[in-house]
Amino acid sequence: MKLLFAVFLFIISFFRVDAFDAQGFTLFTIDQNIATFECASTCAINLGDYTNNDQVQLSGEVVGNGTLSLGILVGTNVNVLQNYNVQELLILDENYTLFNKNFYARIPEGAQLVLVFSGQMSSQEFGVSSHTAGFITHITEFIQSNEGLTPYSINLRYGSQLFGMSWTQILYIVFIVFAALLFLLGKGNKQNILYLTLVLFLLVMTKNMYDFGRTYYEGVQSYHLSDTQKTFHHMGDYYDFTHNVREKMGIDDVSDPRGINCSYYSECQSHWPFCYNWRTIFLQPCQNTKDPNEADFILLHKKEIPASFQSKEVLHSQNGSYLLKN
Amino acid sequence: MWIFFGTKYKGLLLYIVSWFVGLGVVTAFFYALQIFVFGISKWEYFMLLVVLILSFFIKLFLSKYSIKKYFSTLCLDISFSPIRESFLALSRVKKIFSLTFFGYILVFLLLSLLYNISFPTYFDDSFGNWTLGAINMYFDGGYRVFGSEDEILGKGGRTNYPIFVSIFRALVADFSGFWYEIYQNLFQYVSFFFTVMFTFVISFKKTKDIFVSLLPPFFITSIPLVFFHITDGYMDLASGLYSVFTIYFLYRFLSKKNYENFVLGALFGALLIGTKNDALVVYLPGIVFGFIIYLFLNKEISDFFRGLCTRNNITRLGFIVLFFLAPQFFVRFYHGLALNPQANDGFENPAWWHLEIFTYADDIFILENNYNLILLLIPLLFLGFWKGKKSFILYSVIFIFAIFIAVFLFTSNYRWVLDQTTVNRAFMSCFVILVSFFALIYSDKKQK
Secondary structure, eight states: OHHHHHHHHHHHTTOOOOOOEEESOSEEEEETTEEEEEESSEEEEEEEETTTOOEEEEEEEEEEEEEEEEEEEETTEEEEEEEEEEEEEEEEEEEEEOGGGOOTTTOOTTOEEEEEEEEEEEEEEEEEEEEOOOHHHHHHHHHHOOGGGSTTTTSOOSOOEETTEEHHHHHHHHHHHHHHHHHHHTTTOOHHHHHHHHHHHHHHHHHHHHHHHHHHHHHHHHHTSOGGGOOTTSOTTHHHHHHHHHHHHTGGGSSSGGGOOOEEEEEESSIIIIIHHIIIIITTTSEEOSOTTTOSEEEEESOOOOGGGTTSEEEEEETTEEEEEO | OHHHHTTSSOHHHHHHHHHHHHHHHHHHHHHHHHHHSOOOSHHHHHHHHHHHHHHHHHHHHHSSOOHHHHHHTTOOOOOOHHHHHHHHTSOHHHHHHHHHHHHHHHHHHHHHHHHHTTOOOOSHHHIIIIIHHHHHHHHHTSOOSSSOTHHHHOTTOOTTSOOHHHHHHHHHHHHHTSOOHHHHHHHHHHHHHHHHHHHHHHHHHHHOOHHHHHHHHHHHHHOHHHHHHHHSOOSHHHHHHHHHHHHHHHHHHHHHOOHHHHHHHHHHHHHHHTTOHHIIIIIHHHHHHHHHHHHHHTTOHHHHHHHHOSHHHHHHHHHHIIIIIHHHHHHHHHHTOOSOHHHHTTOOOOOSOOGGGGGGHHIIIIISTTSTTGGGHHHHHHTTTTTSOOOHHHHHHHHHHHHHHHHHHHSGGGHHHHTTSSHHHHHHHHHHHHHHTHHHHHHHHHTO
16 A cells, blocks of 8 residues: 555646645745745644655745744644754755654654744745655655664664655565565475575675774764764764853863752753753763753753743854853 | 682683673672772772681681682783684685684774774763762772762762772772773673684683684674673663673583582672663563573472572672672662663553564664674574584573563563664664684584
């Protein structure tokens, strides 16, 4: 059934979706995928059903200040796939494919793909389109997909996909079909089935070697960059911010930091890996507390300072992240 | 190895086994030492070395062998002729497969080594469970057994996890004079490298077929999750590797009824407990059940105990229990250390079983690329055994799988299936154990 669905997608991949639902804009017009808009605080564009639109193209200039987020709307929550920070001017030419973001466990069917604007932004010619990627795009994206770089590489939960299907699932189907043929044509000879198994293993292993090699190369490239450039596991400026925060909190002041006694409250754009790694690794021995009133410090990663914290002293701010003294 | 097993093991097998046994002896020694004397450093290590050398010379004096006979076990004696002859006897298709497997294995080992030496510990669990404890022991110069529970490792290390690997890392840091994570993290790679070599050696020794012998190392390296677990600092893979050695030497004992193999298998079982708590709950019970079932089905239980109850065997097993196991259990009991506290943390669903875990089976085993196409191997291995052929290896693997499923099904650990933070790597170790013995199981089946 899924194979038929994949063929159907291939056929309709030549057609593109034009009109989108838009909310919250003070001005929004769109013609042939070119939008003109003005957003004062929070606005959103519905790009259509996530399962039918696995490629999003964004282009043009956005002026203002804020964040542009591409995500999947699940209930009332947006699972952010990609963030773009707008600081005065952002020039976009993005061709974003969603193949690697199909977390098998749990995005429901029918979830909507959305583009959320947070802040004061506008554009005269903003190109936006969502559609099903073409055949060649599917193939090239599959080859380039690299599950090793996901944060969950202790468990490979994303999986490379081909036409929306797990590639290992496809190979299992291939095995069943060809093993049956070999068994019948070979009159019960099992050795050919063993060879078929080995060939399929080798196919997967070849892709894995490519993935592992790329994982190593990209990890080395980003890990040995300066903190401001580091994108190991796509952390953005997290390391640089953490480095500065450790200095301000006094964790790096002593040669053996285990004598330090401090606490902090944190909020992050996503708990994993940012707040999680602060709690478990990078801000130890400072303890994380869930009560902001008890904490010595307040940490906000890519989050605006809420009204209740406005009176607190800002010890450090960096690209929309803040360290406050309680 | 010489002290306990004399000249029984030699050549490449001796070197490989010595890495694990030596590491285990050193770390168990330091673990036990901390009960009496505070200190983990190179000076205590040299003291242990002196004791071991003296013990060996006492044994030499009391035994009939000359030292030359012991040194002869160190000769590698690697002869490529049997490998060459086996290769030349293969069909063209099998020659191509064999060369391809060999190439892939080499590339995998090189890539995983490069990855291992390029990045420090990244994942919070591996840092908190094993690295942080080692850092604390290195900076403190030891760990305090008596005192508050926090002082066992102090300041953040998770005290309920076995600390043998952490002790080894602290010692390596002491020898090098500084903390450098990449040196410390090489433990996993070296252990993995030796295990891959071991699976080839034992397979070729049994089958004399290069094609079949390359299958276990090829299948192990073809499991994608293995690559990351060589490098990520978790101990699931290490538990699987120690299980391989435990099962192998018990298998060898069951084949030849040589109690040296049984004692060595028991020793690896004791070392296995020092890797991760899962060993005590899952791996070792699975292996023990498999062993008992095999003896029962072959009606060999009374013969086994009769052969076991000799002064030599009882002495060696008693030493294993006293030296490797007793200190661990004492510290656990003294501090009331739980085996699985994280599972009960915030546990809210009191249902006695959780069938919902099975809804994730297709995600874990088929859709996600954790294990390559591993399910295809299972019929190949089990085919032919339904007629009653007995296999200790298969019994052990089946029990290990079954215990893991029971743990996820009947305890609060079901949550780690729903969010897939533990289950994938747990079964990775099971598959590593299974494919390590692919050649042995395959040849046993053929000899039926």
